[in-house]
Amino acid sequence: MNQKTHWENIYASKPRETLGWYKPHLETSLQWILDLGLPRTAPIIDVGGGASTLVDDLLDEGYEALTVLDLSANALSQSRERLGERASRVTWLTGDVTTMQLPGEGYALWHDRAVFHFLTTAAQRARYRDQMLKALQPGGHVIMGAFAPEAPPKCSGLPVERYDEARLCRALGETLELERSHKELHTTPGGVAQMYLYCQFKKRV
DSSP, X not given: OOHXXXXXXXXXXXXXXXXXXXXXXXXXXXXHHHHHTOOTTSOEEEETOTTOSHHHHHHHTTOOOEEEEESOHHXXXXXXXXXXXXXXXEEEEESOTTTSOOOTTOEEEEEEESSGGGOOSHHHHHHHXXXXXHHEEEEEEEEEEEEOTTSOSEETTEEOOOXXXXXXXXXXXXXXXXXXXXXXXXXXXXXXXXXXXXXXXXXXX
């Protein structure tokens, strides 16, 4: 089973509130985005945004140029249904972030909670990094949440890579400058403890 089929089946068979990475609101991500002080017209992409409510909260805050990308059409459909008429104010992209066409220097902020750690080969990570750097504007920001070393070795039945600050910096390359980091314990709806590492980077001009 390829990853797209895996995620389509997950979102088709289980309510999002029962999925391991589910949180009612991504408080850390939202606060860090607000702290950046970006214009409300700044283009933001949420990679792997799927059925996450971050897009709802960003709309509530007045952001006007939002894109949500996910491998799963089922996940994006859930978000569009939840948002109702507001869904028309968001650009929805279905595809693999490592291979799909993204606008060059199209985004002021790249947000990813729980996609990068599913890339378990060096080739996948290199393609992701190249895509991200091409899509980010000079001086643009990255906010990433990935499994920390204390987290389990698998999530949703798939193996994951785990990162401390130094390893994540090496994986994303010297084009990005680390601005801050933070560890946060997430407890899944099923009661499993997952330690996340959040890092914020800025693309060097």
